[in-house]
Amino acid sequence: MILEALNYAATWPLTSAANRPHIRYSVNLWSRAGRCAAAWREHEEMSRRAMLAAMAGLQQKRTAVVLGSGLLRDVPILELTLQFDTVVLVDLVHLASVRTWLAIKGLRNVRLIERDLSGLSDIAEGRDPDPLGFLRQVPYLDLVISANLLSQIGRGAKRRIDEMPQGAMPDDALPRLMQAHLDGLANLPAKACLVTDIAFSVVDRTGHVHETVDLMHDVTPPQASSSWQWPVAPLGEESRDYQIIHQVIAA
Numbered sequence: 001m002i003l004e005a006l007n008y009a010a011t012w013p014l015t016s017a018a019n020r021p022h023i024r025y026s027v028n029l030w031s032r033a034g035r036c037a038a039a040w041r042e043h044e045e046m047s048r049r050a051m052l053a054a055m056a057g058l059q060q061k062r063t064a065v066v067l068g069s070g071l072l073r074d075v076p077i078l079e080l081t082l083q084f085d086t087v088v089l090v091d092l093v094h095l096a097s098v099r100t101w102l103a104i105k106g107l108r109n110v111r112l113i114e115r116d117l118s119g120l121s122d123i124a125e126g127r128d129p130d131p132l133g134f135l136r137q138v139p140y141l142d143l144v145i146s147a148n149l150l151s152q153i154g155r156g157a158k159r160r161i162d163e164m165p166q167g168a169m170p171d172d173a174l175p176r177l178m179q180a181h182l183d184g185l186a187n188l189p190a191k192a193c194l195v196t197d198i199a200f201s202v203v204d205r206t207g208h209v210h211e212t213v214d215l216m217h218d219v220t221p222p223q224a225s226s227s228w229q230w231p232v233a234p235l236g237e238e239s240r241d242y243q244i245i246h247q248v249i250a251a
């Protein structure tokens with residue numbers, strides 16, 4: 001608890017007022033990732049492997065952008081900074097612990113951007129969402145990685161819509177946001193690598209699946225080059241009797 005409080009307090013002045021409400025989520029993620037490190041190891045390794053495979057085929061390695069860089073646990077950040085001239089990390093929040101780690105490692109070609117990647121404000125203002133449009137302004141862009149972000153866009157947007165007066169947003173806002181992210185990646189003038197969880201299941205101790213929930217809001221994900229399971233809440237994390245297992249794809 002003390003480390004979490006310190007990380008929270010140190011991140012607060014480094015984060016814009018609009019994004020400070022998200023610091024708590026990032027600190028909770030940091031805390032859970034530490035507790036569940038063993039259970040998450042394979043997922044993190046599979047994610048990094050998919051991103052390394054995307055880098056491998058590139059002729060030029062000038063600028064790479066990582067969307068949803070978060071704690072940099074599932075991102076091959078050392079390889080990216082070694083091979084690319086510039087690595088841009090984009091997230092709602094860059095925790096003080098992550099900033100300190102980058103400074104200790106002396107990774108001088110890393111740039112941090114604090115940005116909402118959902119596109120929800122576009123829909124609120126009556127426009128078609130173009131959440132990745134800003135990437136068109138990034139010079140020498142060769143690679144964009146969406147790093148276990150897409151399902152969180154859906155979850156965060158749903159939470160915000162639920163807090164609004166009924167009817168404030170169109171009924172199809174969530175699938176439009178999910179599709180806008182996929183379209184944004186597909187239409188880039190650079191290679192794109194998507195790693196995302198697309199569904200989760202509640203599984204009991206015997207392996208019996210009680211419920212499966214779609215995280216894509218009925219939007220069809222692209223054809224996967226690989227897929228695996230991520231025990232986001234292994235037994236004992238949220239319940240002694242049930243675990244929550246996410247289905248992840250790389251594309």
Ligand SMILES: C[S@@+](CC[C@H](N)C(=O)[O-])C[C@H]1O[C@@H](n2cnc3c(N)ncnc32)[C@H](O)[C@@H]1O
Binds near residue numbers: 091116153
């Ligand atoms: C599951 S975590 C990804 C983990 C991260 N790739 C890592 O290696 O630790 C999801 C990340 O997406 C970020 N995120 C969620 N919604 C976002 C949004 N609308 N815009 C930008 N980032 C967002 C969260 O802050 C979090 O860091």
